[in-house]
Amino acid sequence: MKNSTQKDGSERKPLRLGEKCLFYLGAVALLFAMATDTLAVLGRHIGVPLWGSIELVQAGILIASSTAMLSATLAKKHAKVRILVNRLHGGPLLWLQWAQALFSAVFFLALLVGSFWIFLDMRGAYEESELLHIPYTPLRIICILSIFGVMLSFVRRLTESPKQ
Amino acid sequence: MNGSPLIGLTGVLVLLFMLTTGVPLGVSLGLVGICGMTLILGLEPALIKSGVILFETLSRYELGVLPLFFLMAHICFIANASRDFFDATASLIGHRRGGLALASIGGCAGFGTISGSSLATAATIGLVALPEMRKRGYSGALATGSVAAGGTLGQIVPPSGALIVFGIIAEQSIGKLFTAAIVPAITQALLYGMAVILLCHFKPHLAPATSRASWSERRVALIRVIDIGFLVLLVIGGIALGWFSPPEAASVGSVGALLLCAWRRRLNWSSLGHALAETLRTSGMIYVVVVGALIFSVFISLSGMTEQVAQLLGDAGSNRIVSLLVITAVLLLLGSVLDGLALMLLTTPIFLPIVQDMGLSPIWFGVFLVRAMELGFIHPPMGMNLYVIHNIAKDVPLGRIFKGVLPFLAADFAHLLLLILMPATVIWLPTILGQ
Numbered sequence: 001m002k003n004s005t006q007k008d009g010s011e012r013k014p015l016r017l018g019e020k021c022l023f024y025l026g027a028v029a030l031l032f033a034m035a036t037d038t039l040a041v042l043g044r045h046i047g048v049p050l051w052g053s054i055e056l057v058q059a060g061i062l063i064a065s066s067t068a069m070l071s072a073t074l075a076k077k078h079a080k081v082r083i084l085v086n087r088l089h090g091g092p093l094l095w096l097q098w099a100q101a102l103f104s105a106v107f108f109l110a111l112l113v114g115s116f117w118i119f120l121d122m123r124g125a126y127e128e129s130e131l132l133h134i135p136y137t138p139l140r141i142i143c144i145l146s147i148f149g150v151m152l153s154f155v156r157r158l159t160e161s162p163k164q
Numbered sequence: 165m166n167g168s169p170l171i172g173l174t175g176v177l178v179l180l181f182m183l184t185t186g187v188p189l190g191v192s193l194g195l196v197g198i199c200g201m202t203l204i205l206g207l208e209p210a211l212i213k214s215g216v217i218l219f220e221t222l223s224r225y226e227l228g229v230l231p232l233f234f235l236m237a238h239i240c241f242i243a244n245a246s247r248d249f250f251d252a253t254a255s256l257i258g259h260r261r262g263g264l265a266l267a268s269i270g271g272c273a274g275f276g277t278i279s280g281s282s283l284a285t286a287a288t289i290g291l292v293a294l295p296e297m298r299k300r301g302y303s304g305a306l307a308t309g310s311v312a313a314g315g316t317l318g319q320i321v322p323p324s325g326a327l328i329v330f331g332i333i334a335e336q337s338i339g340k341l342f343t344a345a346i347v348p349a350i351t352q353a354l355l356y357g358m359a360v361i362l363l364c365h366f367k368p369h370l371a372p373a374t375s376r377a378s379w380s381e382r383r384v385a386l387i388r389v390i391d392i393g394f395l396v397l398l399v400i401g402g403i404a405l406g407w408f409s410p411p412e413a414a415s416v417g418s419v420g421a422l423l424l425c426a427w428r429r430r431l432n433w434s435s436l437g438h439a440l441a442e443t444l445r446t447s448g449m450i451y452v453v454v455v456g457a458l459i460f461s462v463f464i465s466l467s468g469m470t471e472q473v474a475q476l477l478g479d480a481g482s483n484r485i486v487s488l489l490v491i492t493a494v495l496l497l498l499g500s501v502l503d504g505l506a507l508m509l510l511t512t513p514i515f516l517p518i519v520q521d522m523g524l525s526p527i528w529f530g531v532f533l534v535r536a537m538e539l540g541f542i543h544p545p546m547g548m549n550l551y552v553i554h555n556i557a558k559d560v561p562l563g564r565i566f567k568g569v570l571p572f573l574a575a576d577f578a579h580l581l582l583l584i585l586m587p588a589t590v591i592w593l594p595t596i597l598g599q
Contacts, residue, residue: 027440030231037228037415041408056224057411061228064444065451068231071441072448078188079449081503096185103187105170107195111455114215143219 019074026067033060052131059129062139066146073150078104101157108151115144172469175200179460179510180502189506190449194456200463217458222451223409231447232414233280233323236399239421240278240392240437243428246288246390249274252453254296255385259306260374262364264302265310266357268293272314272352276321277396278421280328282504282541286315286549290556303370304560306363309568312549313356313576316538319504321349322400323414326508326537329450330530333457333512337527338410339403343594344527346404348535355575376523391427395420404597412471453505461513474518484522488584491515492536499540503548507537528590532583539576542569 005009017090040053072078080100090095127136175196182192201210221227250271257263257270271289279285290311297307319326322342331338364371377385399417402408410415425431454562464470477487495515499507512533519529541549543566550565557565583589 004423023441023444026444027437030235030440030443033228034232034235034415034418035531037232037412038419041412041416045407057228057415058223058225061225061231062223064231065222065227065447066327068444068448069451070448071444072342072446072452077444077445077449078190079453079503080186081183081506083501084184099185100187100191103182104191107191107198107456110198110211111194111214111218114211114213115218116215117212118215118219136556139223140219142592143222146220 019071022067022071022074026064026071029060029063029067033057033064036060052129055129055132055134059134059139063142066142070149070153071148073153098158101154105151105154105158108147108154112144112147112151115140115147118145167467169467169472171200171203172467172472173462174508175460175467176462176469176514183502183506183510185223188452189503190452190454190456192456193453193460193509194519197456197459197461198469201459204463204466213462214459217462217583218455221332221455221458224332226338227348227451227454229323229338229411229414230325230328230450231443232411232418233325234446235439236323236414236417236421237279237281237284238442239342239418239436240395241288242430242435242439243425244391244430245389246271246275247292248291248385248392250292250296252385252389254293255377255382260376261373262306262360262371263373264300264407265298265306265360265364265371266370268297268307268310269314269317269353269356269360271319272311272317276318276349277323277400278392279318280323280325282316282319282538283552285318285549286541287552287556289314290397290553294553294557297371298557300374301372301598303568304557305564305568306360306370307568308553308557308560308565309570309572310356310360312542312553312565312569313572314416315549315552316541316576317353317356319538319541320345320352320531320534322403323410323417323529324534325450326504326534327530328410329454329457329505330508330512330533332454333461333509334516334526334530336370336530339406340451340527340594342400342410343404343597344590345531345534346400347589347593348531350393351582351589352535352576352579356572359571359575374433381461381494382459391424395424404593406597441536450591453509457509457512460509464513470514470517473514474521477518484524485584487518491519492580492584495533495536499537500543502540504537504540507540508533524587525591527594528583528587531590532580535576535580535583539573539580542576543573 036053036056040050043050085096128134179192179196198210198214201213250267253267253270254264258267263421268289271293272285275285275289293311294307297520322345324345327341327345328338395417398420399413403410403413495507495511516526516529520526550562551568553565554562
């Protein structure tokens with residue numbers, strides 16, 4: 001696993017630990033989804049269907065994808081068009097990076113507000129999956145926490161970029 | 165405020181500006197989408213709709229196909245599949261004039277069956293094939309051109325990341341898209357092969373004939389790809405024959421790749437950890453893009469822009485072929501400044517309804533769009549594959565790499581024309597398989 005890009009040694013350790021936890025959570029969820037789906041295929045073909053496998057895979061994939069978005073953000077791996085970025089240096093590039101972080105923070109803030117709004121609306125509705133009755137509330141919380149983490153990461157870049 | 169095509173057009177222009185300034189793809193699409201929806205519906209519905217799209221996307225079973233196929237690709241990479249694919253093809257045809265260039269294209273097609281990405285295929289096969297071709301006296305232009313162009317096969321050969329994203333955005337069956345892409349992928353590889361053969365026929369000095377591999381060497385090279393070939397056949401064949409759905413195929417493929425890696429004694433905790441970490445990062449990046457694109461497509465459909473563009477094309481009195489050629493020209497023009505994913509996500513909500521109005525299948529459009537997207541990977545100023553190859557073969561100037569890719573670009577244009585004139589090349593296989 002790659003280390004965080006922070007240059008400040010004192011900040012590196014907790015972030016590394018956070019990244020590690022994030023990695024284990026995402027990896028376990030992904031491997032769980034993979035194993036469940038494979039067992040479901042095997043079971044279907046030998047006549048022993050795995051009841052509610054799709055719901056289990058959905059939960060695994062949601063956890064994996066939530067942590068994946070945060071991992072991609074921490075690794076600064078978001079897809080972008082580099083036609084202009086690759087041609088800029090120094091001050092203009094730093095300001096452009098600052099603007100990119102600002103737009104990104106605003107977008108994830110909007111997603112966070114929207115998700116939290118729905119979470120509050122659905123709080124008393126006891127949302128759950130049909131067969132295995134997996135409750136949606138913890139899944140929504142994981143999704144919200146991941147978006148909050150992504151937003152926080154961009155806000156942090158916002159305060160760092162122009163000073164670099 | 166009601167939706168108006170003008171708001172849609174302004175949104176597209178703002179999006180293009182944001183993309184050019186390097187704002188992340190998903191963020192640009194999503195932010196423009198939310199702002200546009202706010203103008204049309206108001207802030208509260210726009211925020212709630214975005215929240216709904218986020219949770220629905222992350223919890224969608226079909227979208228699980230994405231990280232699982234990435235995992236399969238990363239594990240196969242540990243198993244050294246790229247070298248095995250190239251070695252097997254090279255042992256069979258490498259001795260012929262231009263044989264190693266053909267082997268590179270074959271290796272790209274083979275590796276494309278597990279990679280799903282144009283850049284990854286070009287980089288991986290390039291690392292193996294370029295030194296071999298340079299060692300055997302191949303021209304720098306032909307060697308680099310064949311790998312850069314061959315790399316684009318990774319994007320269309322199923323399982324393709326681009327087709328998965330298109331399937332999700334356009335709400336089309338991913339299995340059907342994979343099956344539909346098989347014939348176009350084969351015809352594309354054949355056209356590239358023809359380009360190499362013609363080049364070597366008219367300019368034999370570009371690629372000298374070399375020593376023939378012995379039958380025992382060939383047998384060893386072929387045996388090495390049997391296991392991975394079986395895995396690929398199981399995954400793609402399983403989807404085409406309806407044994408399992410694409411997400412199930414991705415899971416079975418990942419388990420198969422793990423077993424294969426263990427069988428080849430290349431699996432350890434460190435490599436597995438690396439594969440998982442890379443999988444999470446890559447899929448996280450795509451998830452953000454997909455969420456942004458879905459928000460953007462809701463905005464475009466609310467703005468009524470698509471109907472306006474369709475009406476404009478209709479008023480121009482053009483027939484289907486001319487309309488498709490216009491769409492192709494727009495795709496190629498945008499593809500020269502935007503990267504493939506951005507091009508697909510920007511144009512799908514606008515062009516897909518128009519193409520459907522013309523009576524064409526969305527499956528055809530998906531495959532056609534991915535093919536058009538691929539061209540952007542091999543022509544400047546974007547031409548990402550060219551830069552990837554330049555990084556591997558630093559002694560070959562960028563200008564020569566571009567010169568080397570020109571014959572393959574010509575083959576690409578011929579292929580696009582074939583897809584427009586004969587849509588059956590795409591639709592035929594899913595139809596006869598009853599998908």
